[in-house]
Amino acid sequence: MKINEKRLEERMNRINSIAVTAESGMMRLALTDADKEARDLIVSWLEEAGMEVKIDDMGSVYGILKGTNPDAKPICVGSHADTQPNGGKYDGLFGVMAGLEAIISIKESGKRVESSLILVDWTNEEGARFVPPMLASGVVSGKFDSQWVYDKEDVDGIRYEDELIRIGYKGQKENRLKGIKAYFEPHIEQGPVLDAEGKNFGVVTGALGITGLDVTIKGEANHAGTTPMSHRKDPAAAAAEAISAIRQNCIDFGDPAVLTVGVINARPASKNIVPGEVYFSVDLRYHTDEGMTELEEQTKQIIMEICSKYIVSVDIARYWRADPASFNESIISCVEDAARENNMNYIRIISGAGHDAVFINEVMPTGMLFVPSIKGMSHCPQEDTRWEDIVKGVEITADVLLKLDKADV
Ligand SMILES: [Zn+2]
Structure with missing residues (x-):
């Protein structure tokens, strides 16, 4: 499905201009002012698209586009907008912006979608400021206790919960992600396999x-x-x-x-x-x-x-x-079908890195796609993906959401 490439590019550039290091890296550590600025932009775009915005008690941001069938379980897509110190411009943000642009493009196309579509921006995926990584998705999946996460401190002794309150993103527990049909996370590969093998797309089957x-x-x-x-x-x-x-x-x-x-x-x-x-x-x-x-x-x-x-x-x-993660077979099939229909030169691939999707997979049907990372570089300013691969990844994200709406997961 065609998406609005210009809007995608402008919005990604906008967020990636917030906190840029001397080496042109990204510096959006979780719950800092830079993270708040990115969140505020995402929330404003969700509202502009007529989506309902909810924040959970861990600070994760959800935008909901209502489906036509109130009895259909929602479908969630997204990733994280926080970065490593001096990190890259696509790790995390690609999945958030791919989900956002895909949902808005589906809405603008006038296609009937039964399930509500939910965009998510998970808090503190990187674990760079508050250790360990994936704290918010860890709470949603029942791995971590919320009070334990609230009491996590950064190197300056500043608490997670205090920062959440300071930037205005402490929401309600009842807003946590639950009862969904599928969770889908688009991400850059962060490894060299796709690029080295000359592939432009990865159907992710699980994680090590x-x-x-x-x-x-x-x-x-x-x-x-x-x-x-x-x-x-x-x-x-x-x-x-x-x-x-x-x-x-x-x-x-x-x-x-x-x-x-x-x-x-x-x-x-x-x-x-x-x-x-x-x-x-x-x-x-x-x-x-x-x-x-x-x-x-x-x-x-x-x-x-x-x-x-x-x-x-x-x-x-x-x-x-x-434990190793094996993603949901129906979701893997939807991603593979979408890749084939878009004439992608794809392979099935296992993620070597941790992702929010790995935790969510333990409690909800989950899948992922990878776009190639040039030379496999990630968590550094050199992290890059060809723009046409980014655009294709977003188009396929929209196709996957439409397939998931019809599929038995
Ligand atoms: Zn990531």
Whole structure:
């Protein structure tokens, strides 16, 4: 379905001109003045389109276009307008503006839509100001308690709830998203796959699960000069071999498995002491429950075997597990049909990143689409998507909403 490309461009540029860094990055951290300015604009556009505006107790903004059938469950579309510090111009905002422009274009086309169409802008998706990410969708999906979120503080000790009140976006609990037929989130890929494979569209089938491990290896701290190599119990040597072995194991496990060691610390951290203890983190991700458990077991086994070879002890604790997400099959079909009818060069793809859609998927039928990120860059000023891919993504968003209205989800 054709959309108003000029309006889309003007409105995106308007929001992306609010808080621009010296490197041309975006700086709309959640619940700051810049976030408020973006929200105010979105609300004004919703009102201009004759949509009813509601705010929930977490500050998420909803705009509702009434459907023709009061008994039909609503369909929700959207994403988040907050950014990382010095972030990109499309992460999050694309989904909000795609949803908004799609709903308005459907209204202007005069097409009969039975379901009410709801646009959502989720609060604090990025987790850049208030940790962890996806706080508002986490409350809606029952993952987080609202008081726990209210008490979250930024680095300056400023509370989430106080900022919500300050910018005038503390709404009511009864306005939270519920009872919908489908939630649909358009997003940029934030990875290199579509661009590298020359595809212009991604039908998202789910998201990788995440397992986080804390690995602590204990050996014997000793003098770096007087301790011969044969007499050492060196946790750094064990860690080095373990990290390289679990990485190779992940590669052998095959796509889409990924494994990251993001933190390494040695104690006592002196340049002339064989360390007594080494800590490293492991973040591993996979798209099936079974596979993720298997990869976790293999990873632990490899670490333990290497540690016993080095005569050091090891403690491995799991600090985090998020189950892999599989999106709703009917919604995936609607997205795939819309891609085919628009002659897109598409593939089915699994998201490696977390999104509000991953939380919402646990309680409501959910789906996503990806537009390509040039060179896979994201969370930085270089983040970019070809304009024709943005426009196509919005047109397909409108087509998906119309298909969902007719579909049995
Ligand atoms: Zn995002």
